[in-house]
Amino acid sequence: MKQKILLMLLVPVLLGSLGCGYGLIGRTSNLPDDVKDIFVETLQNRTTRSRIELQLTQSIIDELVTRRSYTIVKSKAQADAVLSGALTSFVVRPVQFGPDGRATEYEITIRADMDLVRTGSDEVLWGQDDYVFKGDYALELGENTVFAFEDATIEVVGRRFAQSLVIDLLEGF
Secondary structure (H helix, E strand, O other): OHHHHHHHHHHHHHHHHHOOOOOOOOOOOOOOOOOOEEEEOOOEEOOOOOOHHHHHHHHHHHHHHHHOOOEEOOOHHHOOEEEEEEEEEEEEEEEEEOOOOOEEEEEEEEEEEEEEEEOOOOOEEEEEEEEEEEEEEEOOOOOOOHHHHHHHHHHHHHHHHHHHHHHHHHHOO
């Protein structure tokens, strides 16, 4: 049972990583060439969801490192630019139900206000007010397994949120 649920959580990530065959995503950047060192502030959490900001911040850092040769630095003083933001909404909504009336698929919506600002001049290099990420996630749960797989689901959601956000940031979508 646990393996089936874990597989259901990982399949969307694996399929998403296959892409559509184009080689441009993740290889280009609309950021100035002199921006190499980025400080990522821990996201502010204005949601009712405890500690979600830590997972999403780490996912953004991981995604920036894999996209291009950016160095993630430990302080604003070391950075060419600072990525900051606030999570304004984290909503989990059931969208599909099984024969027993229990939800089997959920839509997760994350909203955030995000900015990448050049250090020194405070020039906004990229900004998105009310950045919206939505994804559907299938989940087959037993009677007492909701909390056991909640962290794994949030990790998957965090990676997909970060992938979407970093593509938008770097490629200007």
